[in-house]
Amino acid sequence: MVDLQGQYKKIRWQVNREIKKVLKSAAFINGPIVKEFETNLKDFLGTKNVIPCANGTDALQVALMSLGLDKGDEVITTNFSFASTIEVILLLGLKPILVDIDSKTFNIDPAMIKNRITSRTKAIIPVHLYGQSCRMNEIMEIAKENKLFVIEDNAQALGSKVKLSNSTKVMSGTIGDIGTTSFFPSKNLGGYGDGGAIFTNSDDLAFKMRGIVNHGMYKRYYHDEIGVNSRLDSIQAAILNVKLKYLDIYNKRRIAAATEYNSRLESISEIETPYLESDSDSHVFHQYTIKVKNGKRDKLAEFLSSKEIPFGIYYPLGFHEQKAYRNNFNQSENFENTNIVKDQVISLPMHTELSKSQIDFICNSIKEFFSNN
Ligand SMILES: Cc1ncc(COP(=O)(O)O)c(C=O)c1O
Incomplete structure (x- = not known):
């Protein structure tokens, strides 16, 4: 289905050079290269904050954790996606409310979202399936009307563009409150192992999520909330930095x-x-x-x-x-x-x-x- 060897051959010398730099520095976790990748991805997406993490599933989980939801709160999402999308909702004790897809695009049908909203609905997770962005203008309008958070699962669509109602184009994943992605090797931007990232234009949510990916720690060894350990390692960041250019x-x-x-x-x-x-x-x-x-x-x-x-x-x-x-x-x-x-x-x-x-x-x-x- 993919030809990762063929792709690697063309960028081998750059990738090898960057990996060697990490090996030489021995800064394997949170090295400067992770920060560099974060900045480069931020520029690519045109978003205010990027938080690298260990994989796309964690990215979704951390995004949901940052919203301060209560057990049993409802999260609307598509019925047709990779497991991660629903898994994290259930793992956090939230209630997934599934919505059927548009059979032409395979994406969540915004017209069907409205009548699934209840007083307990708190968020919508649209998934840009197979690489095609969802009808975000309609989804954002529904979210705004009903005061719902939107987390875009952009694991399959990094680099796809969405035309906003005012005709300007922005990157998918940067329209909702939070966007997430995966750097699984076969993804459009794939590492040579696991990796993921979270994006947001909200500085408050970014601050919270930076803490959550690091054990809920905002000051060294002071844990303000229950978090997770979800880091992008420096070797993956070095590889992704090379590949992002392409x-x-x-x-x-x-x-x-x-x-x-x-x-x-x-x-x-x-x-x-x-x-x-x-x-x-x-x-x-x-x-x-x-x-x-x-x-x-x-x-x-x-x-x-x-x-x-x-x-x-x-x-x-x-x-x-x-x-x-x-x-x-x-x-x-x-x-x-x-x-x-x-x-x-x-x-x-x-x-x-x-x-x-x-x-x-x-x-x-x-x-x-x-x-x-
Ligand atoms: C739509 C979707 N969401 C989430 C994920 C999870 O990403 P990861 O495998 O990096 O955890 C994937 C990856 O397969 C995906 O396709």
Whole structure:
């Protein structure tokens, strides 16, 4: 699905040099390079504060911890995402309220958020799934009207842009009260291990979260609240610092690969290529995910396996059906779109090193499948 070796080869000398510097300095935790990365990411995003942390799941958890919520408070989120989004809500004793997705974009449907709001609702977590930003203007309006916090889960969409109502464009993850991301190796900005970051324009929330990621410690060995240990290590920061310089180029390559896929697959009537909600820079294609109609998804997957073409099913179930979470929901609730889409989605290889000939081979194989099935 990704070619991290191919990508590494092109930046090897820079990455190796930066890693060696960290080894020489022996400043493995909270070294100056972490601060440097923080500043560079802040500039890239155009946000006031960046707090690096250990991974994207911690980023979400710390963000929620900083809001001062009480047990049982409700947090609205999508029904269709990676586990972390719901896991942290449940771990903190909060109540996840799931909202169905828009079947075209796979993102939370803002129109369905409104009637899930109660007096206990405190926050909304939209997830910019597969790299496409959610309809943030609508979400922010609902949040403002109902005095709700917004935490953008931007793990899959770092670098995607959102056009605000006044037509200016800003980076996804910087619109809500807090944005979070992951530097898992396969992400658009991936380290060579785990990593994550939290962003906010609020100095108060930033101060609080800097304490929470460091055991709730605001003065050395004085713990004002229960926190966690969540740090980005210096070696990861050094690698990410190099790769951040290429993030725009990397995202452009993903968009170009998606355009190439689209032009070759659009003629297949039983496939729906990704729907673009807004301008081309609103989707940075963490995944290139198509919908396969007429119940043929699993058969296509089998066929791709026989050709040794990698693929991913993100995700096979909505949260309401997952064993770990399902007891928290009323099963009579209708997650119509999620229930349809989960059996249709399949993600094709998507990365910065994808060549035209690889895309040709993948698309010709898909065409071969549909001409025989
Ligand atoms: C939407 C989403 N949220 C959160 C995460 C969690 O990130 P991490 O794996 O760094 O904990 C991921 C990563 O897979 C993700 O895709």
